[in-house]
Amino acid sequence: MTTTRRALLLLACLPLALAFRCGGLRSIAVDFPGIDTLHDEPINASARVGTNFVVASVEVRVDGVDLVAALGLVAPFSGASGVVLIGSDPVLVSDFSFTATNPRRIDFVLTGLPSGDHVFEVEGMRNDGPLVADANAFQVVGGFSLALDALPAAGLPGGPRDAGSEGVLVNASLGQPFAAAPVGLADGGQLRAGFVEAAEAAIAGAQP
Secondary structure (H helix, E strand, C coil): CCCHHHHHHHHHHHHHHHHHCCCCCCCCCECCHHHHECCCCCCEEEEEEECCHHHHEEEEECCCCEEHHHHCCCCCEEEEEEEEEECCCEEEEEEEECCCCCCEEEEEECCCCEEEEEEEEEEEEECCEEEEEEEEEECCHHHHHHHHHCCCCCCCCCCCCCCCCCCCCCCECCCCCCCCCCCCCECCCECCCCCCCHHHHHHCCCCC
């Protein structure tokens, strides 16, 4: 290969070499929580932002609330925490980090986010002007609700079950505390032995 051809080949490969050397993410990516996933709290969240974004323009939003602005932070930062009002609920943001690495990483933990549908979104302006955003919708559910969702229909009198903090079933109030903790659900969703007779009578609609 002649010197001239070698020089031309090097020039042709230079952009690729620079791209590889400077590599990394050139956009915004929300990694966790995943799209349409179910979670019990606390909620771990993470995202990545390319170094081709204006750091001061980046907003980290949960249900429309910018956590960076709400906590009065200036990136980069690490291990920040504080309470943010999301909707009408005070939510603890902890272990909040926005790194200066390539790509920049955003990580935090949410505690106190109410059950229901939520959106985690990161938006920022690229150095050349355009706004870019990525968002994932997810759902927060209670641990017991998540367990019930995985069980088949019970076929109990009064229709489907629904358990809450007051120990109430749909169309049937237990009315009395359990003498011992319930042993769980099995056999197609039927209640196993372990409930007191008064609770069984209340479920059936009879007087205990």
